[in-house]
Amino acid sequence: MKTYVTQGFEPIDTLKKPGSDTPWTLKEKLLLGLSSGEYVKQLVRNPFNWILAIIYAVGIPIILGRFYYGLGWVTHSSYDYPWGLFLGWGLFCMVPLSASGFMLGTTVELFGRKDFKPIERLGLLNGLLGYFFAVMFLQADLGQPWRLIYPMFVSLGPAAVLFLVAWHVATYLTVQVAELVPAASEMMGWKAPKKFVKSIVLGLTVAGIILSTLHQGALGALFTYAPGKVHPLWYSYSFQWFHFFCSSIFAGLSMLIVVSTLSKWFLKWRCDADFLGSLDRITLGLSKGASLALITYLIIKLTAVAHDNEWGLLFTGWGQWYIFELSFGVILPLILYTVAIRNQSVAVARFAALIAVLGILLNRLNTALITFNWNLYQEIPHWREIVITVTIYATYILVYRAVLYRLPILYTWKGESK
Amino acid sequence: MGIKKRKLLGLALMAAMVSPWSLPGPATAEVFELDSVKNLYEGVSFDHDMHIEITGEDCTACHHHTAGTAPVDPLCVTCHANSPEADDPSCKSCHAKDVFDADNMKKNWDTPLLHHRNKPGLKAAYHRNCLGCHEEIGAPTGCTDCHAMTEVGEKFYNTGKYAPEPTAAGQGGGHH
Amino acid sequence: MKRLNRRSFLKGGLASGVTAAAVTGSVGKADAAGDFGGYPDSMGVLVDLTKCIGCRTCEAACNKEQNLPAPDKPFTDMSVHDEVRHGGLPRRTSEKAYTVVNKYEVEGREHPLFRKVQCNHCQEPGCLTSCFVNAYTKTPEGAVIYDPKVCVGCRTCMIACPFYIPAYSYSSPINPVVKKCIMCYDTRLKFGRPPACVEACPQQVMTFGKRKDLIDLAHKTIKSRPSLYLDHVYGEKEVGGTSWMYLTSQDAPFGEIGFDTHLGKQPIINYVKEFLAIVPMVLTIWPALFTGFHLLATRKEAKKNDESVS
């Protein structure tokens, strides 16, 4: 793509062909205005696609095998670790990293911070795709994925935390689709849907906050069902939901910084001046938000240790690991963010974001897998389980990229009144 | 200990009493078949005389408080210190064969006698009574030491003719 | 501008209102579930571990009663008592075995002690309260049964069971289901008959009866032989009480024969209540709060606009 753009090619960003009145056809829009041949050429030229191809060559047969031979073929069939990587990574890590949707919606639509507008759609998209793929991971993990809608309509267990997660993720996915309808409508030249969504955007945003607060928290609350199994340092029956909720705030914001940085590096041709020009300022703005959430999180984490009087546990092996998680995943990014804000250094902010994202991954994997059953034994996922996880995640990246190529997320559709 | 002490007392009492194995019923036989609960295993051929000898003619060692001799178990003593010999001191006269029969379970639960509420059925009475001593004095304790397994039993225990094909697989769960 | 605001506010309020109604209703039920102390006349089993000889007859009986697949080794094979699985642990319940008997050599004891493991049929089961399709039922007879027809296979029940009981038939691609002891509900308990394992035991290690009678019996049994029994009826109070309860010997306390003695008396659902309690709060307070924020934030902006215009 970069090559074409340097050669003077301009990807489609209007409804009608420049200088004329004929509209672009859908195919032309999907191919960004390139011919099929040119499009394939750029696919082949991109080394990242080769990596994807290798992942798929290995991953797709194994995914098919998972549905043909059953879960026992791809996992250790553990009764003690009923949840493996699919949920540990796919649900518990993906969802907090996708909290950017409701954060940005709230900032822009609710608090009227129009200065974050250029990144709002990226935030929403990051949310939508993250959730969508979390559901895909869930589908890989469920014993009977074709019964996914049972908790909604067939047999309801409304007192269960997972019931709340199911309903909220489903509703929230709908909300996020609705929030991104304007982007699609612009591209397709539809007027009515965009207008309609605009009229209910506040309702959607408030619904987004409620749903997010609850299901981000609920993912934490799921572990309160296992008081003896999650290590006490990672367990707090009063604060678990709040830990998960609060950390999802900086997780979502940091992930958004990471994604916007990647877009700036690899998809520069698709970003418009508005996006590129404001990104540094916005990154620092997001950093401020993230650092506030980080410090709150740090305080409630320590409060939980104090509340359950677990100081003694800090001196055990697990305690060292806990201290490492907090210092690497929370305190380090907090310091980095503070330095970044003080020195107005975007580079440091980006590095901080990366560390914060890694920190969240560590925390969620610690809770769901590593410290789970701490007094039994540790389980290393089956290699096929790892391959499937990588494959689904690769698909997430692929879809992410495809959408960014086309929909007006990083750029503004021309001929639109703002 | 208990058994030795009882020996003298038992002998003395025994002399003054009608000898129990002059009574009618299986107790008169020297060796008899305990086969009323046979199913998975054949019945047990039980040498009563030999056990009398081994226990030093202490009937209470097995018959708790129904042999007319003073019971050993302090729990029995609370009520049966002076109980006379029962009309039928055989195991099955007190320990129900169909212990899990609804009526029997009800009868057990409804009894005002605390220590009889949980009275074992015939099968458990045999096993509990026998195994303790057998273990203590080094007598046989393996299942088939006393009774041979029937075909029903082989099927039930998946053994003998019905043994599973040997596989390398474990019970499932965890690493294979 | 103002009109649009009010309209969108109403819509927002409505949307969240619907969710609020749906979820507050459910929380009401959760609270009720938490206060549920079990059915008064439910049945139970008292297991006297001092009497178990580890013969595995109960395992065989369960296998036949529940039509489970043939075992890997005959039930007469006692080498399973020395089997060690991952993590140095003894055998556990699996998709092929709803109950297993494990051997424990306890220091200072001449003989090993055996422990039979199966579902404890909790009064307020973790498995049941965590299931989002209501696949589990605690029957008035005391059994915790499971409906494979609605199970989605999320396996939260396996996370939530404090006793590591439910297993999952991972090997089945088409119809994997949870596999666990159902207290022989449909073949026996329903008709007032004791479970197959209880009946088969040659030592009658297990007593079947009303749970409240069993508790009484258990304490009287302990009192009648205070030098033999440990003065603790495991399952009377643990995690809110269980239908299966255990007695052990003085010299083999529960902690040394594989029982988790740190479970506490609270049913599992109580640990989750803290979160369930905030749900209605968020649902009712958040909409008002954030719409308020919005009005404040935009009023300032509107004012600024006005000022800059004038």
Ligand code: SF4
């Ligand atoms: S059948 Fe009875 S004695 Fe044998 S292992 Fe089972 S509980 Fe123990």
Ligand code: SF4
């Ligand atoms: S022991 Fe486990 S599986 Fe059985 S009822 Fe209790 S929570 Fe459920």
Ligand code: SF4
């Ligand atoms: S109660 Fe029934 S299902 Fe449960 S272990 Fe005993 S025989 Fe098996």
